[in-house]
Amino acid sequence: MQARKGFNVIATANNRDKGVNELSSALMRRFNTVVLPVPESLEEEVQIVDQRVVSLGRALELPAEKPALEEIRRVVTIFRELRDGVTVDGKTKLKSPSGTLSPAEAISVMTSGLSTAAYYGDGSVRANDIAAGLTGAIIKDPVQDRLVWLEYLQTVVRERRDWKDLYRACQEML
Numbered sequence: 001m002q003a004r005k006g007f008n009v010i011a012t013a014n015n016r017d018k019g020v021n022e023l024s025s026a027l028m029r030r031f032n033t034v035v036l037p038v039p040e041s042l043e044e045e046v047q048i049v050d051q052r053v054v055s056l057g058r059a060l061e062l063p064a065e066k067p068a069l070e071e072i073r074r075v076v077t078i079f080r081e082l083r084d085g086v087t088v089d090g091k092t093k094l095k096s097p098s099g100t101l102s103p104a105e106a107i108s109v110m111t112s113g114l115s116t117a118a119y120y121g122d123g124s125v126r127a128n129d130i131a132a133g134l135t136g137a138i139i140k141d142p143v144q145d146r147l148v149w150l151e152y153l154q155t156v157v158r159e160r161r162d163w164k165d166l167y168r169a170c171q172e173m174l
Contacts, residue, residue, distance in 0.1 A: 025057075039103065042088070045076045047090060053110040060111075064118035067110055068125045074166060075106050075134060082138065082148070094152060097138050098146040109133035121161050131169035150174065
């Protein structure tokens with residue numbers, strides 16, 4: 001049976017997350033591979049995440065306000081720092097978790113937070129609304145990643161002004 005003209009299959013994969021089995025070489029030959037790099041700057045990544053979360057919020061018909069840009073900025077900052085293994089200011093070296101922490105993961109964390117705020121809160125996304133999603137995105141390996149996340153919370157999040165609420169909310173998740 002042949003597919004109709006114009007029919008396409010789009011598959012996505014993360015090169016850091018290999019899954020259980022590698023894709024066979026025969027199947028890989030039948031796909032065009034496009035590598036999408038992580039956005040260059042924090043601002044570019046924040047803009048991408050904001051745009052997608054707003055779009056998903058509308059599509060899901062969530063009765064919530066537009067997600068707080070500051071919460072998006074915090075999630076993206078955390079993901080970038082853990083991916084890069086160093087804080088934004090370059091002063092503190094960090095261990096990286098086993099997960100990818102891609103912009104897609106940040107979108108998922110924020111969409112979950114938006115849903116939580118809409119249905120269980122007052123519609124405004126706050127630290128408690130994103131803490132569970134953030135913790136779940138970072139901790140893939142329950143032993144190693146948990147230690148990385150705890151260390152990051154203690155050495156970075158706890159010390160940042162205006163991040164005390166996020167520190168408390170994430171501590172409650174552990």
